[in-house]
Amino acid sequence: MNNKRLRQIVGVAVGLLLIATLTQLRPLFVDATITKELDAPQAPQTPVSAAGSPRVTLESAPVVLPIPLPVSIERNLTARHAVVMDISSGRVVGQRQALTPYPMASLTKLLAALVLVDRVHDWEQLVEITSGDVREGEPVVRVGDRLELYDLFAVTLIRSSNTGIEAIARSVGLTRASLVQAMNEMAQLHGWTTVYITDPTGLAPTTVGSAEDISRILALALSRREIASALGAARYQWWTYSADNKPLKQYTTFSTNELIHPTASTEGYSVIGGKTGYIPESGYNVAVEAVSSQGARRMIAVVLGSSTFDRRFIEADELLRWAFTMNPAEQFSL
Secondary structure (H helix, E strand, O other), X not given: OOHHHHHHHHHHHHHHHHXXXXXXXXXXXXXXXHHHHHHOOOOOOOOEOOOOOEOOOHHHOOOOOOOOOOHHHHOOOXXXXXEEEEOOOOEEEEEEOOOOOEEOHHHHHHHHHHHHHOOOOOOOOEEEOOHHHOOOOOOOOOOXXXXXXXXXXXXXXXXXXXXXXXXXXXXXXXXXXXXXXXXXXXXXXXXXXXXXXXXXXXXXXXXXXXXXXXXXXXXXXXXXXXXXXHHOOOEEEEEEEOOOOOXXXXXXXXXXXXXXXXXXXXXXXXXXXXXXXXXXXOEEEEEEEEXXXXXXXXXXXXXXXXXXXXXXXXXXXXXXXXXXXXOHHHHOOO
C-alpha cells in the first residue's frame, strides 16, 4: 500500500472519529431548557387566560435555542439574570444566565398563589388577621383587621404582604410547612427544576428559582382569573369589617409594580400583570407579562438582581421593547 493511499485511509478514520465525538458532546451545548421542556409533564388541558382566550402550555413548548441579548441592552443590564419569553410559543427569545437558581424574594408569592387559589371554597368569607399571622414587611393588613378572603388575596399580591400569605394559608387549613411542601410539589409536577421553596413568602434567600422557571410560573399564574385580576390592578379598594360583619373602613392599596400604573411610559405594549420582589440577598426583582399594542403578541420579561428599585422596571421595559420590535421569524431563526 503506497503512502498516499495510507494517508487517505487515516484521514477518513480521523474524520469519522471526530463526527462521533461531536455527536456525543452535542447535548452539552444545547440549552438546558430543551431537556426540561421535553421532560416536563403535559398539562391536562390548555389553560385559559383572564380574558377567556386559550393560552399555550409552556411546559410543552417547541425546542428552540434563544438568541443573545443585543449589546446595547447587555452592557446596561444590572440584573444578574434575565429572560424574555414569547407566550404564544413558549420560546425563550433572549436571556442572561436564565437557568441559574437565584433568590426569588416576593416572586415566590406567585407560586404560593397558585397553590392557595385551588383551596379556597368561599372568596367572600371574612378572615381576621391574628398575631400568629404576622411576618416582617410592610403592614398592609394588621392584627384585628377583618376582611373578605378575596380582598386579602388581592392586596397580598398587589402589595406583597407576607402577613397576608400566612393568613390566607391558615384560612384554607394549611400550615407554613404544608404550604411549602405543596409549593415544592407543584414545582416538581410542572418541571420547574430550579425552584426550591423554604419559605412561602420569599423572605428566605434559600428560596430560589431561575428567571426562566419564574417566567413559566408567571404565565401559569396569569392564566388564573383570580390571580390575574389582582396582578393586573394598579390599585385596589377594599373594606375591613366589624365584629358584627358591618363595613368599617375603606382602604386603597397601590401596586408595587410601577409598569402597571397608567403613568408608566410603556411604548408599543401594555402590561397585563406582574409581580415585584426584594430582599437584601436578591436585589430588585420583577416579572411582567405584556401584550403588543396590536394585541397579536404576548411576552414575559423577568429580571433578577437589578441594582435599584427603578432599574428593574427600566430593564424589564428595555427587554420588552426589544422583543416586541423584533421580527418573529428573526427571533426563532436559530
